[in-house]
Amino acid sequence: MITPHITVTDLTMAYGDFLIQRDLNFTIDRGDVFIIMGGSGCGKSTLLRHLIGLQRPARGDVFYKQQSFWHADEKERVKMMRRIGVLYQSGALFSSLTLAENMALPLGEFTDFSRGEIADIASYKLALVGLAGFEDYYPSEISGGMQKRAGLARAMALDPEILFFDEPSAGLDPVSARLLDDLIISLRDTLGTTIVVVTHELASIFAIGNNSVFLDSESKTMLATGSPKKLLAESTDYKIIQFLTRGEGHA
Amino acid sequence: MQDLSGEISLARIDASIVVIRLSGDWIRGAKIKPVERVLADLADARPFSRLCLHASDLGKWDSRLPTYLLKILDDCQINEIEVDVSALPAGVQGLLKLARAVPERADVRRTAQPTPVLAKIGKAVLNGLADAKGLISFIGEILLAGCAMMRGRARFRTGDLFLCIQEAGPGALAIVTLISLLVGLILAFVGAVQLAMFGAQIFIADLVGLGTVREMGALMTAVIMSGRTGAAYAAQLGTMNVNSEIDALKTMGISPMEFLVLPRMLALILMLPLLCLYADLMGIIGGATVTVSAFDVSLIQYINESRKAVHLTDFGIGLFKSLVFAVLIATAGCMRGMQCGRSASAVGDAATAAVVNSIVYIVVADSVITLICNRLGI
Numbered sequence: 001m002i003t004p005h006i007t008v009t010d011l012t013m014a015y016g017d018f019l020i021q022r023d024l025n026f027t028i029d030r031g032d033v034f035i036i037m038g039g040s041g042c043g044k045s046t047l048l049r050h051l052i053g054l055q056r057p058a059r060g061d062v063f064y065k066q067q068s069f070w071h072a073d074e075k076e077r078v079k080m081m082r083r084i085g086v087l088y089q090s091g092a093l094f095s096s097l098t099l100a101e102n103m104a105l106p107l108g109e110f111t112d113f114s115r116g117e118i119a120d121i122a123s124y125k126l127a128l129v130g131l132a133g134f135e136d137y138y139p140s141e142i143s144g145g146m147q148k149r150a151g152l153a154r155a156m157a158l159d160p161e162i163l164f165f166d167e168p169s170a171g172l173d174p175v176s177a178r179l180l181d182d183l184i185i186s187l188r189d190t191l192g193t194t195i196v197v198v199t200h201e202l203a204s205i206f207a208i209g210n211n212s213v214f215l216d217s218e219s220k221t222m223l224a225t226g227s228p229k230k231l232l233a234e235s236t237d238y239k240i241i242q243f244l245t246r247g248e249g250h251a
Numbered sequence: 252m253q254d255l256s257g258e259i260s261l262a263r264i265d266a267s268i269v270v271i272r273l274s275g276d277w278i279r280g281a282k283i284k285p286v287e288r289v290l291a292d293l294a295d296a297r298p299f300s301r302l303c304l305h306a307s308d309l310g311k312w313d314s315r316l317p318t319y320l321l322k323i324l325d326d327c328q329i330n331e332i333e334v335d336v337s338a339l340p341a342g343v344q345g346l347l348k349l350a351r352a353v354p355e356r357a358d359v360r361r362t363a364q365p366t367p368v369l370a371k372i373g374k375a376v377l378n379g380l381a382d383a384k385g386l387i388s389f390i391g392e393i394l395l396a397g398c399a400m401m402r403g404r405a406r407f408r409t410g411d412l413f414l415c416i417q418e419a420g421p422g423a424l425a426i427v428t429l430i431s432l433l434v435g436l437i438l439a440f441v442g443a444v445q446l447a448m449f450g451a452q453i454f455i456a457d458l459v460g461l462g463t464v465r466e467m468g469a470l471m472t473a474v475i476m477s478g479r480t481g482a483a484y485a486a487q488l489g490t491m492n493v494n495s496e497i498d499a500l501k502t503m504g505i506s507p508m509e510f511l512v513l514p515r516m517l518a519l520i521l522m523l524p525l526l527c528l529y530a531d532l533m534g535i536i537g538g539a540t541v542t543v544s545a546f547d548v549s550l551i552q553y554i555n556e557s558r559k560a561v562h563l564t565d566f567g568i569g570l571f572k573s574l575v576f577a578v579l580i581a582t583a584g585c586m587r588g589m590q591c592g593r594s595a596s597a598v599g600d601a602a603t604a605a606v607v608n609s610i611v612y613i614v615v616a617d618s619v620i621t622l623i624c625n626r627l628g629i
Contacts, residue, residue, distance in 0.1 A: 052502050078504045086502045092495035106503045109406055154499075 003066055005030040005162065005194045006051070010060035013046050019220055020046050024060070026213045026225040028196065033188055033208045035228060036198045038215035039243065044198045045089075047215065048166055051196065053081050064162075082110060085155030089166045091147035093139040099126060099150050100135035106157045125153040129183065145176045152183070163187065165197040169204055177201065181208050202246060206232075214240055255281035257316075261292050267300045269293070271323070273339075274308035277316040286322045293326065302327055303335045306343070317346045324351070389586045393516065396508040405509040415518030419480045423526060426479065427472055431463075431530035434471055435537025438462050443546050452546040456556035459538030464565045468531040470617060473576035476523060477609035481584035484515050485605035488588025489598040497589070512589065516581040523577035524570045531569060564629055572620055576613050583609035 004027035011024040020043040028034045036044045049055040051062055053069065062069040064080055072080065093102050103122035107113060113121065119135075126132060129149040131142075139147055148168065155163055165184070169177035181204050187193050199205060205212070205228045213225045216239055223237055232244045257277040262270045277283065293302075304320070320339075324347065327334045336344055366374075399405040442458040488511060491497050500507045535557060542548045587605040591597050 049498075054498055054501060081502055082504045084502065086499065088495040088499060090494055092499040094496055094499075095491075095494065105505075109503070109505060 002029065004028060005032070005065060006196075007063040007066075008051075008060070009063070011047075011050060011057050011062065012059040013043060013050055013055070014058040021215055022059075022221050024213070024215075024222050026222065028194060028211065030194055031188060031192055032211045033184065033195045033197065035205050035209035035212035036196065036215065037200055037205060037212055037228075037243070039200070039217055042215045042217035044200075044215060045166055048164055048196070048198050052084060052086050052164055053077055082158065083160055084162045084164060085158065085160035086164045087148070087151045087155045087166065087168060089170055091139065091144075091151035093147055093151055093154065095139050098136050098138055099131065099142075099153075102139070102150065102154050103157050106154070110158060121157070125156055126150070128156070129153045130179075145172050148172065148180070149183075152180075156187070159191070160193065162194045162196065165195070165199070167198055169199065169201045177204065178207075184208055200243075202244065205244075214243070257281050257283040257312075259284055259289060261289070261296065263296060263299070264303075268303060269296050269299045269301070270303045270305060272308075273304065273306040273316075274310070276310040277312040277319070279313060279315065281315070283315070283319070286319050289323065290326050293323070297330070299332065301333045301335065303338065305338045306340060307338070309340065312340075312343065316343060317350065320347060321350060385590055386582075386586060389589070390582065392508045393512060393582070393585075396506065396513050399506075399509060400513060405513055406505055407510050407514050411510075412514040412517060415514050416522060418483070419476070419518045420522035420525060423476060423479055423522075424529070426475055427526050427530050428533055430471055430475055431468065431533035432537040432540075434467050435459055435463055435534035435539075436541050438467065438534070439538040439541035443541065447546060452542065452548050453552060453556050455538065455542045455546065455548070456553045457560035459542075460535055460557040460561040461565060463534030463538070464531045464561050464569050466569070466617075466621070468534055469527045469569045469572040469576060470613070472523060472526045472530045472573060473580060473613045474610060476519065476526070476577075477580045477583070477606055477613065480519060481580040481605045481609045482602040484581065484584030485588040485591070485601040486598055488512075488585060489591030489601040492589070492591045493593050493595070493598060507589070512585045515585055516578070519581040520574065520577045523580070524573045527569060527573035528566075531566070568620075568624055568629065572617060575616050575620065579612040579616060580609040583612060 006028040008024055008026050012022040013020040013024075024047070036047055038044055046055065050057050057070055061071060064083075067080065069077060069080060093099070094105070097105065100119065100122045103125055104118045107118045107121060111118075123132065123135060126134060129152050131146060131149055131153065134142060134146070134150070139150065142150070148171075152165075152168075163184075168180050168184070172180065184195055184197070185208055188195055195208075197204070197208070209228045211226065212228050212231065214223045214231065215221075216223045224231055224235055224240055228244065231240055235241060235244075255276045255278060257273070257275040260272050262272065264270055271289075275281070302323075309316075320336075320343070324334055324336075336347060339347075396405060438459045439455050442455050443452060446452055446454050446458070488497070491511070497507045497511070500510055539550065539553045539557075542553055543550050584605040587601040587608065591601040
């Protein structure tokens, strides 16, 4: 049996005394496009923050290829974090740097490429997301959708093994959202990157997801995990059916 | 324009049914009977088990009508009276249905309860403790970053450092010039009024020189810089926090302490003592201007008197103070920025807190240092 790329065991998330989600158990295989879904405010983004090392779980752990993430020491964890890329909801580009400088920052810090090579890689990654020629623009000078794509280019700068997306289609028009979905799929297909997406866009969920976890805000735990299409076909849970059919289905 | 009014009338049909008829215009500005009176009428009409709503002569209506009816519907629900809305216009029915589609979740409503005094005190103390804890851990992190820098392993861009230096140093020259000149001027005037009574105008030079070099130069530059640079640091870092830029740095494995905070602290620590020296010079020039022009002392006399009065130790004390102030301002500014919440108002709060904190720190530190110098006799 192949070992899963990411394993989440008994993860419980809380802000102080306020419980967000408890007892999450699921696995993400290499090459999966994994969807974290659920209604608004159920803790999807919080789960993402736990997976990428921004927030310490109240209980439980996350394993990257069997290696414990939250029980590793700080140095080990930072090393593991370098193998992942994150696209934040707002893009989170450094506003004081140009797009090329944004790309160059992680490359300059963690690789021994020369200046020229870094510039070439930055241009190549920008071209991959359809932003060739925008190297010297500042993030505030380009549109929201372009910022998001530039954020993706930066997330990919170090050729990460896993890419995390926080609400990639939020604030994008349907066509741009579709293009981003296509980009995600082609990344998975060409580079073999494992992809984790937080979203509640049904169209994206069915178009790209082949594995998922469904979080519920009322019971404060996960209701199901598995392929979204399979969940739709086989789940008997009222909340999941309602979610996956925009409230039109009947369990 | 005629007066708009919405009419509502109650009628009893038989022992168990009451009918409410709505007519007229139910829009903003119309005169309508207060809903409380209708509810009171309904209460008087009890017992009945069924309420029919009719609106055959209803004119225009807006949100007022559904709001009004919801009150009646809620009241009926409590008293277990069945309500028949089928005779209302379809739009009103739809809105009523929509408003009641998602029932209020238990415990979700917040009621404003007055907090007891003891609870307020307790909360304030807890907040204070959390603040202190935040400050201590921030100082710890910044020390670690400083150590990393000493070993030459801190990750920040030299370009950023120079940008910060440019901002915190030369960028502040104009305002420091103006304020220090004026403070020197004021000091001279205040002293002159008293000293001139004894014909001792020449000692204005002592007063201005010592006052500026030991105290006002460092204090005024620090206050200016806390408003100018401390607040800017808090706002910059706070905005980066809102925009997830700090999260992005962390997930890249770059410490925001080293990358963002360190260059800012360094810039201020390097620049504030220099600005302080410059402010000392400006203050003395300000004092000299007043004394020479208005109090019959020649420039040479003034300069000689200043050189006699002000020693290198005095400059040392002023510079030491400004060094301490620089650390305090940068700490307050960067800490508030890094701890900033994730909303636009949080950034404003962070900037305000940064300025207030740093001014408090500055004045307290100044008193302590002055006291110590006094005891040590320097």
